[in-house]
Amino acid sequence: MTLLDGRARTGAVARINPVAKLAASGLVAIPLVFTLDWVSAAVALVLECFLIPFAGLRWGEFWRRTWPVWIAAPLTAVTIALYGEAGGRVYVEWLLIRISDGSLELAAATLLRVLAVALPSVVLFITVDPTDLADGLAQIVRLPARFVLGALAGLRMIGLFIDDWRSLELARRARGVADRGRLRRFAGMAFALLVLSIRRGSKLATAMEARGFGAPGRRTWARTSTFGGREWALIAIGAGIAGSAVVAAAVAGTWNFILGPS
Template sequence: MTDLLSHDTGRVVRTGPIAPRSALAKLAAALLISVPLILSIDVLSASVALLLSVPLLLMSGLRPREFWLRTAVLWIAAPLSAATIALYGATSGTIYFEWLVMRVSEGSLSLAAATALRVLAIGLPAVVLFSTVDPTNLADDLAQRLRLPARFVIGALAGLRMLGLLADDWRALALARRARGVADEGRIRRGLGMAFALFVLAIRRGSSLATAMEARGFGGRGRRTWARPSRWGRGDTILLLVAVMIPTAALSAAVVFGTWNFILGPSVAG
């Protein structure tokens, strides 16, 4: 699961077993894993789903440093959400701590643990799978397999590619302002000024890009050909089957052991 740098495009080519899979298969797998887990909030289903997702995380092709950087927000959000639920969640069972509106009870602690695990079980596979998706491959799959309008797909792809330039433009603006001696103003004023300049620059670049794409026939209404055919292999089907099995096993375990807690209805647990 190492990374290689493509000298032709400058992009990182990941060699993990899941990395070369279809972008549409990764998108579908992330949805198949995440959406069913929203139905129940209990420790068992979230724990089973998180445990079964570990092989997918290991085979994604992300390096350890990249994995921790991309998922850092989840590792921060999970304990914070758990702390909030523990202090202000529904009270049941033994009360361990109480002060003003804060009340820590057996039920709130159980709900807090389930919430933290649920955030990780839903977020980690989604973030990791999306991290290995190439926007160009996703656009090819959406247009060729889902038959989405080519003008919409290509326009969205062009806009998404431009997002990567915003950080470079921001740094360039900061250096230019510093060279002119106007970088020592207040942070708020400086930030607003740079944001406005970046907004104007983005509009100009978007207009130029739209004109260039129109000149190259991207706005045509005829049938479009594609330089990269969308491919779907056996590995893509296996990935979807695994994505279906993970929430199925997790929710089945919750029902069998009586921990199922439907978020829109009463729990089956006694």
């Protein structure tokens, strides 16, 4: 199973090395993590919206992939609005709930911040093939091959786990043991899946060791992971977005370094 489909491959970003995508998303997220203001998050989000179409995703695909973000961001903002730090005029006050100008401003900043950090990460990694990512991490970042290949094997197993869960559910339903007791059924299926996963993991580890995946010394790779001008351009775009957000917040006077003195 791959994270990359045919439509995503047509985008300008799709064929860029996954290491560059990881670096670009990290550069965008770093300044937004250290500040909580609406200006920097809004500037970053607007600039990202201009780049999302280059990922090669249709709008239907985009909404299907990012709907958890659009649900999580407003829920986070509501929580901040109800229980965030009060400041200015207080509109509602009841028990622990206190809605004020300060909490509403923090809620708006949080909403934009979550969207600005999560959306580019989701969109970029929709176009990432796990094998390409593993090649890049091992050949370019120079991470240990055993760690990278183990993580790749585990990621490849996610699709099989989902199929196994569905097969177990259908098998139990065919035997008439899935009609009652949802909690008991879930516990039984989870234990059965755990046993099946351990057996499959043992077989996979033996097969990988037999093929020399755990052997010492320098290993060869079937595909060469390249890092060139397109990758550096994407990283530069990520750095530009981060820098624009920081400068805009500093000029507007809204920069709020969350690790600074209170």
